[in-house]
Amino acid sequence: MLQLTKRTEYGLIALTHLAKRGGVITSAREISEHYPVPKRLLAEVMKCLTHAHLIESHRGAHGGYTLARPASSITIGDVVGALEGELTLTTCESLEAGRSGLCEVEPVCPIRSPIHRLRAGIWDLFQRTTLSDIARPRALQSVR
Secondary structure: OOOOOOOHHHHHHHHHHHHHHHOEEOHHHHHHHHOOHHHHHHHHHHHHHHOOEEEEEEEEOOOEEOOOHHHOOOOOHHHHHHOOOOOOOOOHHHHHHHHHHHOHHHHHHOOHHHHHHHHHHHHHHHHHHHHHHHHHHHHHHHHH
């Protein structure tokens, strides 16, 4: 079943919180106190999001994080890509399987093309859905 990892869920929660804070520097501690997420895992996620240039880290006594760009320009695809890599639905879509020839059905596979279209459609929806959309759940209806 298609399911985002906890890392991605926590990343989306943190980014949504930052979007709602409107540029106010917010610590990982504040986020983890507001939502029941493990501080250590959240810190790792925030580090990855910083390396992906989705958030900016601010050092110091009143340090924390802010979005690196407007919430309307950060897509769910950006977040998923930064924390999980490219979306795959079947083993033959993973880079490892493709290189090692793990799938013996591939040459005659009846599901490869339809599954590829489904994956592309899901990824397109991730790329069209922004952090602003997530921060305003009712706006998601217009994305569909």
